[in-house]
Amino acid sequence: MRLRIMLQAAVVTLWLAAVPAAQARTGCSFVLGFRALHDRIPDVVGDCVENEAYSRQSGAASQQTTRGRLIWRQADNWTAFTDRSTTWVSGPGGVVPRPNETLLPGESPPSGTLVFEETWLLGRGLWIGSEDWRATDGTLTTDGSNGWSRALAPYGALTADYAVDAQVQWVRGDGGFGIVVQGQPGDDAHFYRAGYEGGTWIVAPGQAEPSLASRPSRRDTDVHVYRVEVRGASVRLLVDGALQVEASGGAPAPGRSAGLWAANAMVKVRRFAITTL
Numbered sequence: 001m002r003l004r005i006m007l008q009a010a011v012v013t014l015w016l017a018a019v020p021a022a023q024a025r026t027g028c029s030f031v032l033g034f035r036a037l038h039d040r041i042p043d044v045v046g047d048c049v050e051n052e053a054y055s056r057q058s059g060a061a062s063q064q065t066t067r068g069r070l071i072w073r074q075a076d077n078w079t080a081f082t083d084r085s086t087t088w089v090s091g092p093g094g095v096v097p098r099p100n101e102t103l104l105p106g107e108s109p110p111s112g113t114l115v116f117e118e119t120w121l122l123g124r125g126l127w128i129g130s131e132d133w134r135a136t137d138g139t140l141t142t143d144g145s146n147g148w149s150r151a152l153a154p155y156g157a158l159t160a161d162y163a164v165d166a167q168v169q170w171v172r173g174d175g176g177f178g179i180v181v182q183g184q185p186g187d188d189a190h191f192y193r194a195g196y197e198g199g200t201w202i203v204a205p206g207q208a209e210p211s212l213a214s215r216p217s218r219r220d221t222d223v224h225v226y227r228v229e230v231r232g233a234s235v236r237l238l239v240d241g242a243l244q245v246e247a248s249g250g251a252p253a254p255g256r257s258a259g260l261w262a263a264n265a266m267v268k269v270r271r272f273a274i275t276t277l
Helices: 032-040
Strands: 053-055 060-064 069-073 078-082 086-091 094-099 114-118 133-136 139-142 148-152 162-172 176-183 192-197 200-205 213-216 223-231 234-239 242-248 257-263 266-276
Touching: 032 069, 032 078, 032 086, 032 094, 139 148, 139 257, 148 176, 162 176, 162 257, 176 223, 176 234, 192 223, 192 234, 192 257, 200 234, 200 242, 213 242, 257 266
Parallel strands: none
Antiparallel strands: 053 060, 060 069, 069 078, 078 086, 086 094, 114 266, 133 139, 139 266, 148 257, 162 223, 162 266, 176 192, 176 257, 192 200, 200 213, 223 234, 234 242
């Protein structure tokens, strides 16, 4: 029997907005590896909220519970459960807890592994962000009413080199928007932002610091795939597969949390994913 359980809930530690706890539902159940893990730590996992779902695109299975999310990763047969800050990994020696962004000895996802994916089909979940970020019908939207704001995924990168992909649509507003990398919950100063700002593609540190790299651009209301790649001290922004800007040599940011940012702009996001490089 394969053990499955990974993670994908949606929050890291500090909340800037309260999120209702998930409620147990009738008609769902745990099966196979998810059931095995639940039965080993039932008080940690909680009750099911939905049935297990498998994504052919990501090669992972996941299941939301009242306390977090179970996940199985096909690439390396990795299984785990995660809540707001801790991941319980199932291995030969039993179930071992660890902080979300700290790997256990011998635990290293291969390059190209999808370690987190979100489509907001069950709501905003545990994302960390202000109240203007709202999930409806599988889309995370900010109306831009909060000025500068960001929403952090509940699970950050596991490795120093990683990529973040997001399907983003600009709707209206004169401000900027894009992806946040190298951040950490509660720290509003040390991170990188990449995306569109002031008629240019940019990579910049922090919330309002000058860009490290920029290139003239024009925006439209189409849905585009934004991708930010982090390799050591290098941060690259790609849009629909084409490299737009790259910055390197800046002061390193301390964390590995990733997410989204917007400033006086309404944007809609349909998918968000973190992959090892």
